[in-house]
Structures are given as structure tokens and as C-alpha cells.
Amino acid sequence: MSDVKKKEGKNKKKLTVSPEFTLKDDFEPFSEYDSIFGRVNWDEKMKTYKVYMYDKVPDILDEEQPGYTQIDHALAIASWTVHDYFRRAFSWEKLAKPNNMMPDALPEVYKIDEKNIDKVTRTIKAVTKSFGADMVGIAPYDKKWTYTEDRVETPIEMPEGMTSVIAIGAVMDADTISTSPSMTQGFASGMGYSQMAFIVSSLAEFIRKLGYRAIPTGNDTALSIPIAVDAGLGQVGRNGLLTTRDHGARVRLCKVFTDMPLLHDEKVDFGLTDYCRKCKRCAEACENEAISFDDEPSFKTYSDSNNKGIYRWAVNVDKCYEFWTDNGGECSTCISVCPFNLRSGLRFTDPRDYWKKRLAEQ
Amino acid sequence: MSTKTTSIEEELFKLIEQELSRPNYIVEPFVQKNKEEVGEIILRLVQNEKLAENLILLSIIYRQVLPYLEDEHYIPILTTIMQYDKLDSRICFQTIQRLGWRATKAQEAIPFIVKYLGEKQGIGDVAAIALGEMEYDKFENLIPGLLSALKNAAYYGTRMNAARILIKNKEHLESVLPKLIEALESDEDFRLRQKIARNFGEINNSKVKKALLKAHKNDKHPVVRTVAKTSLDDLEKLT
Ligand code: SF4
């Protein structure tokens, strides 16, 4: 390469996938109505229109096939119970009677100033971890990641005054994830979602008891991945997931919005974008070629559920979801093959071995 | 060499030394901060073929250094390694695989990969796949290697990649279809079978349809049966 060309190349504005997001003019905050779980209800053009994740389960269950037995499916579904039935976990308001029989003490607003803000921030992180989180980071509230509407087109209006969002990661069980795409693997996701409900509801109540507003959320209300990036938990990989340095994408995300004064974390860059440029493991392993093989990230989109105007490797979520419906449940193959996940020594586990190991422990 | 590069080189080897005694991923953050200099240092280092004997050092370079280098160093480093006379089979496999992942950007390495076609220990398989990714202009020469990978590769992922490349090359699809159908019928891993079944949903051909009907009725794995049904429905829409 000539020196002039080299120089020109270096002076070009660098487009980055994360932790700084490169957005184009056509970027708009996303509506959850357009997400795959929203579109499945209304988008007649979608191949899986009105085909839900568990519709084919009766045809799929097979006692002869490891990971696809009735026990595996029951385990996967049961693990979602807290998430699915404790819907008030995601209440925007304080939880009150009749669930809580104790009279409410009316707390003063806990005083936070320059002198104690560092300690309060660390306390919030410690408390979040005490409730079961493995990773916690805090980002400034950024309106552009909040959904404009929920899955059924109800507009989302974040209350005025929200200043921070506490991004939380719960690491999913390595053995279980490595059985992907089996139904057994669904247990890791379901547990993650149920843990989410427990962690965010408890943390929100903690914050409210200190006199501040708290809005606990799972996948709803705002995009969890960019928020987790802003809060320093990781970066976005070729597989479109939040990828952490130590656990890869084997992390379930949730978040709590608050007006409590808190210190914000630095974003992290551990070189993931460079790594993903050179590595196509997740694209090769994907069960339905939903992950891009493109050498470089770009503004290309592959599905109507891809948010436009963001520089990255967009995932064809329609194809991904199509596999989930044919698989009778979620898949985590792109999580399990990632070298950042494998740093812990994880390998693919046959669902038979998974059960052998679990039963031997009893 | 500038003083800066010398001190970076010293620091890099000190970190590698530490990593050799206790793996801790301490090399990669340093590489990320000094990409350009480290790229030049490693490019010089790989000129010495003796490096091939130091497998532990190579494994650190592959895991913690190479992924963070720019193509201007990354591809020449791997291409140089491909030219070694004696190369450990695992390193050879990984080098070819990584060049394949750079696809057309790594075409300069094609002549050094071609010679591995037909090689044992999975190397011939990965060479055929990589050359397919790199859009090698004599695709017909790759077909025997890809078919052998599809049938014999020990790792299901390699078989899956061979199937993907064979299906992608529409020009030769007709001739390889019987082997793909055979893999759909008899591969031991349901993930490969379901993937072929899925891809067949885009191939409007009576043999494919027959194979899908058979998979839908008889495959022992429920996911393959379900996917075959989805693909049959897709084909129905095409006709
Ligand atoms: S979850 Fe499965 S189907 Fe979806 S992108 Fe990942 S590997 Fe592909």
C-alpha cells in the first residue's frame, strides 16, 4: 500500500460497532411492536406469522431423542414460572397491599450528595449482586434506547427525571447452554428470565425504600443490549448479542431505570469487533444461517425486526425465530460456540451427559 | 527498528513469557493498544520457520495476538505460516480455517492452501471449505474435497460447512445433490440433517422434494422431521 493511501485510510472516520455505536440519519428509536415477538402477531408477510415458539412441541417431543423428551420440555417451561406468573415484578409502581401485609413505613428520601455518591453507587451494585446478579453496571439514561411502543403498540413514556439505568447480567448455566439446541438448553434461558424477575423487582423495591423512583424491566421497555454496553458490561458481537469478556454472551440481561443519583461506569472495549471480523464461528454454527458471514460490519439489515441505521452485523432474526419454532424452543448455539464463552473451558455437552451428571449429583 | 518498537517488542515477549508460565489472557490487552507495532513484530517473527516448533508460543499468538491485528499484518502472517515446510497439523488446520474466514480478502494465500487439498487429518477438508469461502476460481477442483468432508469429517461442524459451501454454489448443485441427499438420509448428527433439510426448502427440484418427504416421514429426529415439513411447505409456495 502506498504511504499516501495508508495515511488516507487512517484519517478516515472509524466506524465502530461498540462500545461506541455508529448511527446513521435513518436511525430511529425502536418499537417493540416491530420486534420478532411483536410481528409474529400481526405481520402477515412473516414466514412464521402466528406460529408461536411452542406450537410444534407435541410433534417434537420424542422419548428416544436426548434433549427432546417430555422431561426436557417440562424443565425448560417450568424454569420460566417466576418470570411468567410474577408479572408485578416489572411493575412501574411500588408493590403494595394486598401482596405485602406489613404496614408501609414512609421513608425519607435518602440523602445522596458528592460525599456519599460513590458509596451509594457501590451499595447499589452490592445489593444487586446480593439479589443474585453476576454483573452490574450503571449507564446514564439514554432516551434513544427506549422503545417507542410495546409489543401491542402501546406508547411507552418514560417518566421525566430518569437519570440512570442499572444494567444487570445473570450468567447462565454453562453445562445447560452447551447442550444447545436441545430443549434442555431452554432451562438456562428460562432460569435467566426468572432470575431477572427476582433481581429487578427486589432491586426496584430497595431503591423505592430509599425514596427514589425505580422502573424494573426485563426485555421490555428498552433495548437491553446497547444499555448493557453503555454500562460497561461488554460489547456487541457478530451474533448480535451482548458479549462479555469472561462469559461471552452467556448472560441474561435486565435493567432498572431510576432517578437516584448514581455514578456511571466507563464503557469497555476488549477488542471484540476486531475479533469478530476474523472469527465466523457463530455464523458457521448457526442452526439456520441467521448470522452474517460478511467480513465487515455495515448498515445492512436482514429482517424487518432489525433496527435501521446502526453499524453492526445485523442478525436475520426471522430465520433465527423460524428455527426456534421448528426446534420447539429457544436455541443458544451461537452463545455456546463463541470463544469468549469457551474461555471457561466449556464444550458441547450431549443432553444425555447433562442428565447423567445431574442425576449422579443426587 | 525504532526505540518505541524495540521496547514494545521487549514488553510483548515479557508478557508472553508470563502467559507461558500462567495462562491469564494478559497479552491481548497489550496487543490491542499496540496493534501496528505488534503486527510488524509478529510478521518478522514468523519469517523464521523455527517458530513452527514452538507450539505453545504459537497457540498464544493465535489466541491472543492475531485476532486483534489489522488485515495488513494478519493475512501476511498467516500466509507466511502456510509456507512452512513442516507445520503441526492443528496449527495448519487453524491457519487454513482463519484464512478461509477472511474470504476473498485472503486470496493471496490460495496457492499455499491448494496444496493441502486431499490431505489427511481433516486438513484437506478445511482446505476445500476455506477455498470455497475465498471464491477459488476452480470450484470444480474443490468438489471431491468438499464431498469427502461432507461424508468423512469427524466433526459435525466441518461436515455442515462442506454442505453449506456445496449448496451455495448453485452452478454445480445438480452434480452434488445425490451426496447431499445421502447426508440428509444418513448423517449421524441431526443438526447437519436439519440444516440440509432447511436449505432444501429453497431448491425446487423433484429429487429434493422426495428426499424431504422421506425425511419428514422417517427421520429419527423430531427436529429434522419438523424442518423437513417446513421446507416442504416452502417448496409448495414456490410451485
Ligand atoms: S439462536 Fe440459534 S438460530 Fe438463532 S442466531 Fe443463534 S445459533 Fe442461529
Ligand code: SF4
Ligand atoms: S463466535 Fe466469534 S464471531 Fe461470533 S460473536 Fe463470538 S467472537 Fe464474534
